[in-house]
Amino acid sequence: MRELRTTVTIAFNDVEVEAFADETVMQAARRNDVFIPSLCYVEGLSVWGGCRMCMIEIEEDRRLRPACATPVNPEMEVYTDTPKLRAHRKAILELLFAEGNHVCAVCVSNGNCELQDMAVACGMDHVRYDYRSPRRAVDASHPKYVFDPNRCILCTRCVRVCDEIEGAHVWDVASHGADAVLITDLATPWGDSTSCTWCGKCVAVCPTGSLSYQGTAVGEMEHSVSMISRLAVARSRGEWLDPEAVS
Amino acid sequence: MSKARLATAWLGGCSGCHMSFLDMDEWLFELADLADLVYSPIADVKVFPPDVDITLVEGAVANEDNVELAREIRANSKVVVSFGDCAVTGNVTAMRNPLGDPLGILEAVYVNAPDRNGVIPAEPGIVPPLLPQVQPLHKVIKVDAYLPGCPPPADRIQRAVEALLAGDPSRITGEDIRFG
16 A cells, blocks of 8 residues: 655755655655764654754754754755764764774674764764763673673664564663663663563664674674664554454 | 885884784885885884874873873974874773773782782883873874774775875775774
8 A cells, every 4th residue: 555645845955856744854865865874863763863963954044953853844955964064973973982982993893883884974083072981881691682881872772672662661861961871671780671572672773882792702793773674664554464454 | 206204103002003004015115115114113213213204103192101202203203193093092002091090900910910920010211101091192292194993904004105195194084094
């Protein structure tokens, strides 16, 4: 069954494209192969708008807007790659690298990391800010998975996928600002969690090496974000339901 | 055209970047036609010389000797390049930073570890004191170009050296700035 949706015309970097009236700028960009960087956005999960990598400029709008949380408007003219945006994105990335302990050379996700890829895409060849070098304990108490908060960028993908797709809500964010940290259950070790179903969706969706499988060595960890998006989109469309039961 | 004066230096790192430099293999002969290596851990030169055109610096700034050499390099080099992840970010060398005071780390390694004789090495003028925190090179001296990688692969180093010899470090871009 084809969905009947109203379409509007918008422009990305002076090129007109067709967008659905009820989608976000990010969704329109992805469908039209316009690259807008992001670290927290995952198709099929709720919008968090926290990483600020997807900021865009809109004609006649003084403020920068996050593409993932900005609805499409008819005739809007979006710019995705201006000098101003490039400068902001680079600065945000540098702050992310300065905030945690991101040591690519010894990371399970070296070579398979969205944060590392983003640094390449945004031309970040060094960090101008002082590194915070926080002391953060690794939680390897789960029999199947490891959580290394040193590599966490608080994108909350794991929180959202666990709550919205798996329905377990093992993960959440505790504390505020620089002290913000992911917790499992009520800040107890992951291995003691009574709500975790061991499904591994949080591991699949993690953009960095923060969540990994037990026993993975440097560069061995590969995530599978597209699998999560596929699950979410299929569910929203009811693709795998028995047609007779649904009717 | 006269030959460029090239130097490489080794601060707080594992020398892997220099191993990768040597991995440029036969291109090193071509490099020898373009530049003189006037200072390097792979050449027997004791004092950093004046009027160096390009210096590749491997390693983070971890101790007082590193600070001293970094300043000498800056004072005598036209272009200073952070060579590899340790110089660029601190990398593995800086993994001690979250643990705080280096004395605690030295005690853990030299005093508490069972196979040691219980003495922290201290030889004024020979064993350099550790800095409280390991720093990337650009926090200590001005750096003109960055070549990430742990280590940077040989072909990446070659492209970077070619760009630097051509006076255009902005060519170090794209995949050539990937960390790790």
